[in-house]
Amino acid sequence: MSLPILYSFRRCPYAMRARLAWAASGLQCELREVVLRDKPQALRDASPKATVPVLVLPTGQIIDESIDVMYWALGQSDPEGLLQPEHEATIRDLVRANDGPFKKALDRYKYPQRHEAEFGERSAESYAQAQRELAMQHIADLEARLQSHTYLLGERISLADLALAPFVRQFAHTNDEWFAAQHIPAVQRWLAAFVASPRLERVMSKYEQWQEGQEPVIFPPV
Numbered sequence: 001m002s003l004p005i006l007y008s009f010r011r012c013p014y015a016m017r018a019r020l021a022w023a024a025s026g027l028q029c030e031l032r033e034v035v036l037r038d039k040p041q042a043l044r045d046a047s048p049k050a051t052v053p054v055l056v057l058p059t060g061q062i063i064d065e066s067i068d069v070m071y072w073a074l075g076q077s078d079p080e081g082l083l084q085p086e087h088e089a090t091i092r093d094l095v096r097a098n099d100g101p102f103k104k105a106l107d108r109y110k111y112p113q114r115h116e117a118e119f120g121e122r123s124a125e126s127y128a129q130a131q132r133e134l135a136m137q138h139i140a141d142l143e144a145r146l147q148s149h150t151y152l153l154g155e156r157i158s159l160a161d162l163a164l165a166p167f168v169r170q171f172a173h174t175n176d177e178w179f180a181a182q183h184i185p186a187v188q189r190w191l192a193a194f195v196a197s198p199r200l201e202r203v204m205s206k207y208e209q210w211q212e213g214q215e216p217v218i219f220p221p222v
């Protein structure tokens, strides 16, 4: 029986969230590691927008938004109760804030040179700092949530934690020293637990670039 195929890129936070949910579901898939500057034709054929992750189901159905991959996998099997359907509206709001204004500011903070047209009179450095301040508005919202409980929605980990943590990790890693010096103890505690988790380690194995016709790589690794 053929397995679902997941096109992924190890360091992409969208692909990471999909792999986190996939691993949590207990399902298996064939993982195809993509190099973004050398995307395989099979990925483009499956999804012309050719972003990762993309899930191709044995039925031919294509799911090419990371959040939909998470919902699909956990909709099949959710042994940890990550979906928490009673909180779905809040989860969707958190994901919208993350993938929208936070991600936009994160990209500009991390790679200011790619947005030179937006600098105006500012230097690259002051532009990046302004973007970092914008991103911190979202971090402050997360801090308020995490001050009152262990995870974003309460005392149990949920899809929201897995969907947002890879992006907060990327934000922190942009300047670890600066991030560590901020007064956001609850976010720092939550992120440190995520970074140290066997859950993250399990989805961060390194794979060679996928080549058409190669032996399938089964994910997650056993």
Ligand SMILES: N[C@@H](CCC(=O)N[C@@H](CS)C(=O)NCC(=O)O)C(=O)O
Pocket: 009, 011, 012, 013, 014, 015, 036, 050, 051, 052, 053, 064, 065, 066, 067
């Ligand atoms: N909204 C998409 C965004 C996915 C996305 O933008 N992924 C990046 C990698 S982190 C990508 O594939 N970019 C295409 C490229 O760089 O060519 C999702 O949630 O799946």
